[in-house]
Amino acid sequence: MATSSIEYEGSDLGVGDFVLLSEITKEAFVQNLKLRFEKGRIYTYIGEVLVSVNPYRELSIYGHEYITSYKGCEMFERPAHIFAIAEAAYRTLKQRSTNSCIVISGESGSGKTEASKIILRYIAAVTNISNQAEIQRISNILIQTNVILETFGNSRTNRNDNSSRFGKYMDLNFDYKFDPIGGKIQHYLLEKSRVxxxxxxxxxxxxxxxxxxxxxxxxxxxxxxxxxxxxxxxxxxxxxxxxxxxxxxxxxxxxxxxxVGFTQDEISTIWKIIASIIHLGNLTFTDVDGEHCAIVQTNDQNDPLEWISKLLECEQTDISSALTLRVVAARNEVFQARQNVTRAYYGRDALSK
CATH class of the missing domain: 1.10.10.820 (Arc Repressor Mutant, subunit A)
Structure with a gap:
């Protein structure tokens, strides 16, 4: 799709802003969305809200010519596009010298993660032209941080091969010239049960x-x-x-x-923890007398307890005690009580999460 084609939005492409629909019904809304999608228009406004439909394919609408087309323009001067939203937020920041926020929401697989990356690329491209190397460095760190977060927080679901299983809040920091100088990403509500x-x-x-x-x-x-x-x-x-x-x-x-700046020791520690969790999943327990249990050891090169001990640098007896015993506090007295098999598996899963 050429740049010139996105400048034109005739009636054959549907209505670019749902507010302008002649009939406000669910059927008319969906029909307009479908028509625009079939014509290659994945973005549609509802006033200042942008509706995006994931095309599940690469589109050539994010190149340099598109960035240039939207840079410095008011939101409704160009057809609906995520660049227009990014430009509006950045312009508000400059004109009012106040914080600006973009909220990206949608169901799993709707393209939220990709949308945040596109906004980052746009901001990097339109700021501090004379010092693009530094801007690109900062942008690249934020994007690479996303890669790490997706590795440890995304998974394959029945609806999406790369579904984010956590919430994310990304802060971009700007200097007095309104050029990005850094950022911060906060994550929350990780779906630990998936472990x-x-x-x-x-x-x-x-x-x-x-x-x-x-x-x-x-x-x-x-x-x-x-x-x-x-x-x-x-x-x-x-x-x-x-x-x-x-x-x-x-x-x-x-x-x-x-x-991002991780040391080799930090990287190694992270992967050791991941490997330990995998081994924990294969740790099994055997019943001793109906109320007590013990860890089953294979005594070969695949013994989970032995590898967990090596990777976490803990004694096997300490790991065994932590999983087969529980601490009970009663009447100002603290003592250890043995676990049954069911409780031991609960404890194993809790430790893994």
Whole structure:
């Protein structure tokens, strides 16, 4: 789609702002949205709100010529586009010297994560032309931070191969010339339950499968079984997805770690924790006398308890005690009580989360 084509919006492309619909009904709304989508227009306004439909394919509407077309323009001077929203927020920041905010919401798979990346690229492109290298560096760090967050907070669901399982608030900081000088990303409401339980057809977080895609990591962290043999990552029975290249993604997150500034010790510690969680999922318990239990050890190179002990640098007895005993406080007295099998599995899952 050429730049000139987006300048033109005739009646054959539907109504570019739902406020201007002659008939405000659900049927008219959906029909207009469908018509515009079929014509390659994935963006439509509702006043100052932008409705976006995920095309699930690459579109050539985010290049330099489009950025130039929207830079410095009022929101309704150009057809509906996410660049117009980004420009409006940035212009408000400059003109009023006050904070500006863009809220991106939608169901899983609607394109929220990609929208935030597009806004970042636009801001980086229209600010401080004379010092683009520094702006690009800051923008790249924020984008690479997103790569890390997606690795440990995104997973494959039945509706989306890269579904964010957490909320995110991104802060961009500007100097007195209104050029970006840094940023901060806050995350919240991570779906921790996914670590220990997934529905059929869904996967655990990407990090687990990326680790298992690296042969050296598997040897170093004792992950010698097939991915399908690890309980925590195969409950959805889809360890391997053709559309997801875990090996390539692992290389990208390694690069992102280095770009953001993680040390090699920090990176190694992170992957050790991920490997420990995988081993924890294969830790099993046996009943002793109906009320007490013990950890089952295989006494071979795949023994989960031995590898958890190595990776977390803890004594096996300490790990065993933490999972098979519980601390009870009663009447100013603290003592340890043994766990049954059911409670031990609850404790294992709680530790993993």
């Amino acid at each position: 220990v339980k997934q529905q059929l057809g869904e996967r655990n977080f990407h990090a687990f499968y990326q680790l298992l895609s690296n042969k050296n990591s598997r040897q170093n962290y004792g992950l010698l079984l097939k991915p399908e043999d690890y309980y925590y990552i195969n409950q959805g029975q889809c360890c391997k997805i053709d559309r997801i290249d875990d090996k390539k993604d692992h290389e990208q997150v390694t690069e992102a770690f280095n770009t």
